[in-house]
Amino acid sequence: MELKALGYLGVDTTDLDGWRAYGSRFLGLQLTDSVSDSMAFRMDDRRQRLTVSNANRNGLGFMGWEVTDALHLDRFAARLEKAHVKISRGSRALCEQRQVRDLVVFADPVGNRLEVYHGLADAGTPFTPGRTMSGFRTGDMGIGHVVLTVPNAAQILPFYRDLLGFRLSDYFERPFKAVFMHLNQRHHSLAILETGEVGIHHLMFETLSLDDVGQAYDLALVDEGRIATTLGRHTNDQVVSFYAKSPSGFLVECGWGGLAINPETWQPYEVVHGPSFWGHDRNWLPPEGQEDARRIRMAAAQNGARANVNVIEGLFNVTKC
Numbered sequence: 648m649e650l651k652a653l654g655y656l657g658v659d660t661t662d663l664d665g666w667r668a669y670g671s672r673f674l675g676l677q678l679t680d681s682v683s684d685s686m687a688f689r690m691d692d693r694r695q696r697l698t699v700s701n702a703n704r705n706g707l708g709f710m711g712w713e714v715t716d717a718l719h720l721d722r723f724a725a726r727l728e729k730a731h732v733k734i735s736r737g738s739r740a741l742c743e744q745r746q747v748r749d750l751v752v753f754a755d756p757v758g759n760r761l762e763v764y765h766g767l768a769d770a771g772t773p774f775t776p777g778r779t780m781s782g783f784r785t786g787d788m789g790i791g792h793v794v795l796t797v798p799n800a801a802q803i804l805p806f807y808r809d810l811l812g813f814r815l816s817d818y819f820e821r822p823f824k825a826v827f828m829h830l831n832q833r834h835h836s837l838a839i840l841e842t843g844e845v846g847i848h849h850l851m852f853e854t855l856s857l858d859d860v861g862q863a864y865d866l867a868l869v870d871e872g873r874i875a876t877t878l879g880r881h882t883n884d885q886v887v888s889f890y891a892k893s894p895s896g897f898l899v900e901c902g903w904g905g906l907a908i909n910p911e912t913w914q915p916y917e918v919v920h921g922p923s924f925w926g927h928d929r930n931w932l933p934p935e936g937q938e939d940a941r942r943i944r945m946a947a948a949q950n951g952a953r954a955n956v957n958v959i960e961g962l963f964n965v966t967k968c
């Protein structure tokens with residue numbers, strides 16, 4: 648796979664001030680650079696991972712997908728051109744803004760801006776979270792995942808799967824249509840959700856400790872209207888998470904314990920027992936959708952749906968009983 652991982656994200660907002668506190672004091676990102684019309688956050692050893700820009704719209708600004716080096720970037724650009732996708736080479740100024748060696752820019756069929764890059768700069772100093780927490784699981788698995796909303800999932804799937812090289816992880820037909828795709832061990836770096844509208848549903852960042860998610864949940868509980876999806880555990884990527892409304896309106900999923908798959912042997916399948924083992928009451932679904940999701944979940948629980956927790960080397964104790 649030429650694309651290796653989700654490496655950075657850009658968000659547009661009409662509420663830049665809101666993001667300052669949300670990004671650092673709630674999510675735990677490190678604010679590194681703040682000017683009048685944008686701000687940048689770190690989440691690991693790299694110089695920046697999330698850029699938030701002042702805009703007259705709210706939504707996804709861009710997605711940054713990593714390739715290994717200049718050779719892979721050229722090869723990738725040539726493949727897009729051959730498929731008649733209009734691309735532009737990133738200027739020096741844009742590379743500087745993104746803190747990368749080189750990049751190309753293009754759009755998906757519904758107009759989302761994608762950037763493919765190599766050489767995201769190291770920070771050279773340790774990551775210091777914006778609130779006391781353990782840090783984020785990134786590295787080869789990338790910074791997390793993005794879930795886009797689209798009018799028709801079947802129409803956009805060939806672009807991401809056949810042209811860009813994402814591999815299918817699994818898909819749902821109920822309680823909503825969704826397709827999940829991977830590039831590396833992370834179960835999905837990208838998903839598309841069929842809602843009828845073009846947009847972004849959520850971003851997911853994965854913390855190193857389960858307690859980081861619980862402590863963020865406490866912060867969200869005392870902030871009325873912040874929680875959009877209650878604490879729960881997903882059936883496919885197995886994260887324990889909740890979803891918090893961002894100052895841009897879309898959601899951010901605070902997760903822990905994601906499944907690491909083997910991309911060489913993984914076989915895609917239809918998830919028929921719903922998106923969650925438990926929890927994840929979605930107040931953004933219509934009442935009948937929420938009811939349907941609860942019914943599917945309870946039936947799955949009754950049928951014994953559960954999975955082992957996924958732990959990170961060095962961050963667990965085994966209790967013998």
Ligand SMILES: [Fe+2]
Pocket residue numbers: 792794849850851900
């Ligand atoms: Fe998610």
